[in-house]
Each structure stands twice: as structure tokens, then as C-alpha cells.
Amino acid sequence: MTLVVIGPVTRDLVVIGNEKSHKVGGATYFQSFVFEQFYKDYLAIVNCDDENLVSDFPDLSKVKVIKKDNTHFFINYYPFEDNLDIRKQLSNFADISILPSDLEGILPEKIDAFVINPLNRQDFPIETMEYLKSFNVPIFISVQGFLRVPGMKDNENYAIKLDNFDDLSSILSGVHVIFMDEGEASIVGCEFDVCEMVITNGSNGSRIIGDGEIKIDAVKCVDVVDTTGCGDTYMAAYISQKLLSKSTESAGKFASKIAGEKIKNSGPYFSND
Template sequence: MYDICTIGHITLDKVVTTQSVNFMPGGTSFYFSKAIQKFDVDYRLITAVAAAELPIVEQLQKEGIEITTLPSEHTVFFENIYSQNQDHREQNVLYKADPFTKEVALLPNIDAQIYHLGPLLSDDISVELLKALAQKGMVSLDIQGFLRFVKNQKVHYTDWVDKDEALAHVSILKANEYEMEVITGQKEIRAGALYLAEMGVKEVIITLGSKGSVIYTEGNFYEIPAFKPKQVVDATGCGDTYMAGYLLKKIKGGNPQEAGEFGAAMATIKIQSSGPFSGDLQQVENILNSTLHEKIFPWEELASSISQS
């Protein structure tokens, strides 16, 4: 029995920032796996790549990550373009990979307490697979991929047509404020979180980039600060790193506030350098215990709406 099993495609990423252009592996499954690998947790990744990208998988296995690799005609190819404001990006997709279907749930040796799903595009992971996994353990979902569709290689966002059927089977859901608005029609964070909870989600996590995040569960809101980084280099994978920290702390018995702050500290370490998270437990604890890193809480309007709930 694994603590956490992630299901999602590894991608080829071209990351363009104001400082550099880099080519690297990416995707929720890659950034999540790299972030969690140095911590004490029983973990497995299920991914799918083309034969040409198998060396990426082999390198992760050399680093100690247990992986089940499924065949795919193509590997997902993303281009992420960031302006000076790293909270926003432009995305293009050149290739798509084969989807994960219900049969994945029947693979041997993938029993886990938490299944973290990282779809990158709307047809990556079938609803049938999500529901099958929910019968085996808790489903954690990064919603972004289910809201994306590709037209002329550009990534566009639209509401998730299967949300009524699927969300009742999701225990933990992460969305940023824009994704929350797309799926709920709500601009105000509290209203969006309540909407998702009413759809059946047990724990709703709304990330707000440099403004922190908010968690809603069991009738309570938790306001999670962002820790101001020493420098902003590359925001790609910060949400995945946050979720790695959140689920890791949750597995260890942490409450939502502790889990959120642990994830936020990991995201701060990640954003300070290009590529995936490369820190360790001591660095995370240093940020959590430091008075040097300014805590940035969600905006006053959000704090007011929480206090009035």
C-alpha cells in the first residue's frame, strides 16, 4: 500500500521567462514526483510517454522514484511563456499523449491511500478511472487539465462538462482563482469554494499565486500565507510543488493549516530557481520558522469574507 500514487503525463516543456529559455521535462506528475522524492513517503508514479522520452523516466527511477510507464504514441509537448508577472502564463501545445482509461485502476501494485490526478488536457484521464480510483482510496485532483482544450495549438479554458458526475468522487481539489471562476462561475473565493464543496468535494484548495491560498473543509476556511521568496525565477510547477507538500503533510497527520503552510514553503523554495523543487525538509522548516520571509496573506476582501462566514 502506497501513501500517494500520482497519475499523469510527463511532458516536454519549453519554458520562456524574461530571463531565459529552457527545455526540460514537466507536467504535474514530473514536478510533483520531484518535489516529494526526498521525503519519507511511500510513493508511486503512473505515467505515459513516447519511446523517445523513456530516458526521462529512467532518470527518475535512478533517483529512487517507483514508476509504472504506459506506452504512448506521443509525449505531451507544452510551451509556457511567462511575462514579468509570474502569476500568469501563455501556453501552447504541439503534441498530445494517449489518455489514461479505467483499466489503469486494475494495474497491480497501485493501491494507495491517496490518488493524486494531474490531467494536463481535458481528455487525459477518464471520469470512469476517477470513479474507479475513488472506490480504492481518496482522490486528489488538480482541476486545471479538465478545463483546458487546444485549438490551433493554443490552450483555452472552458467549464468541465463532466463535473456533476465526477466531483462527488473527489476528496481533495486544487484550483487557482481563474480555474475556480471557470468551473464555478464565481469570482469571489469564498463563494467558489462553497460551490465546489456543495458539489461533493471534501477539501477545496484555492491557490492565489503570490497572494497565498485558501482551504475550505468541514465548514471551516483556512487562510494560508505565501512566503515571499528572495527572488522569482521560474513559477512553472509551483502549484504541483504546493500539492506535494500539502498531501505529504496530510499523510503525516497535519491539519489543513499545517499542510497548506508546508506546501506554501515548498513552493517558495521552488520559485527561487529554474526547474523542479530541489530542496529538503530542513529548508522547508527553515522557511516555516523564519522571521526573514515575509508572510503575504490573501487580500483584505477575502479575509473579510472569511471572518463574516
């Protein structure tokens, strides 16, 4: 049985204050490092136009590339070095949808669950979501990408705006767990036909809504280096524990700890233990 993690790999420009760095990114990229440590039976499926982008993944034998004619590009700008909860994002809004025909023939025979990581609204059309639901396994989804639409153009890229849309309830209906932050929750609300909602709030922790609501404190970190991918890291750590039959509260606390460790270093999560 295999956990299948699907979503674009990206070219990223990270700007913190006056410091700039070019990196590989995307939720599936950041999550693969967490799964490599805590749930090794996974397969990462990414879409892009440059297969060399996957060379930084922790285990190339666990990566498959859907070749497209473009790649997502993101600029993550943190204007205040002492407050990395504040971020401005720009994107090229690449239109490189993942279709059922892209996935046929590359999915493993037996699947534990899907992790779905859209980076904009085009990545996972309704027909793709219906195809994935037909496997009747748990689906974990990051909501953020479905809400992203182009805002004001800035040179060759667009500022990212978040907006609800009519098909979102249909896309999310029946999935196992959805992940979003408090800003996204304020846009779409919390009334979805799902088992759990995990709502993060940066350094203020997170809350998990299922049968009731559980508040998870953030692990305090004095030396914050890089918060890009922190939410993706939290999501992967949480999923890894839920698939190992840990309790919701235990999974949330574990995810908070791993996310707290990730932000101490630049780039994806690496275990010091």
C-alpha cells in the same frame, strides 16, 4: 501502503523573457521530488511515447510508464521577467487517455491514496475516474487539466483555453480534495461534493475551503527564478502533510513554504536542508 501519483510526463519549452530552455515537466514529475523528500512511499505512473523522459525522476524504482503513441508538449511563456505570475501556455493537446486497462496489473496491492494530475480533458475519462474511486481511498485532484481545451492554433500547437463542462461535477464528486487557482474557481465555482477545496493565487497566497475557510499567506521570495511547477509543488507538499495527519492550516503553511523554496531555483523542488 503507497501513495499513487498518476499523470503525464511532458516535454516542455520554458521561455522567460528572451531565455529559452527545454525541460522535462508535468505535474507528476514536479510532485515526485516533493514526495521523495516528505512522503517516500509513493509510486509515480506516467504516460508518454518516450520512456527516456523518466530518467530525470528522483527515483526510477518508483516510476512506471504507460507507453502511448504521443507525449504532451507544453510551451510555458513568461513575457515579463519581473512578474512570473503572468504566463501564456501552448500545448499539442496529445490524446493519450489513461484507461482502466492501462492501470490493471501495475497498481500496488495496498494504496494509501491517489493523486490525479490531468493535463488536458482527455487524460482521465469518466470510466477511469470511476475505476479509481472503486478503491475507496482518498483522491486528490488537480482541476486545471479537466478545463483545458484548444484555443487558436499557433504553428503546430494550440493556445490553451479554460472552459467548464457538464461532466466535471460527476468526475469530482466524492473525491477528498481538489486543487485549482482563483481563475479556474471563477469558471467552475466552488459547489462540489468534496471534503476540501484548495484555491491558489500565486504570490497572493491561497485559501482552503472545508468546514470553513482558511487563508494561507504566500512565503515572500525576492529572488524568483522559475515558477513553472510551483502549483504542483504546493499540491504535493500539502498532500504529504495531510497524509501525515497534520492540520489543514499546518499543511497549507508548509505547502506555501515549500512552494516558496521551489521558485528560488530552476526546475523541480530540491531541499537545501
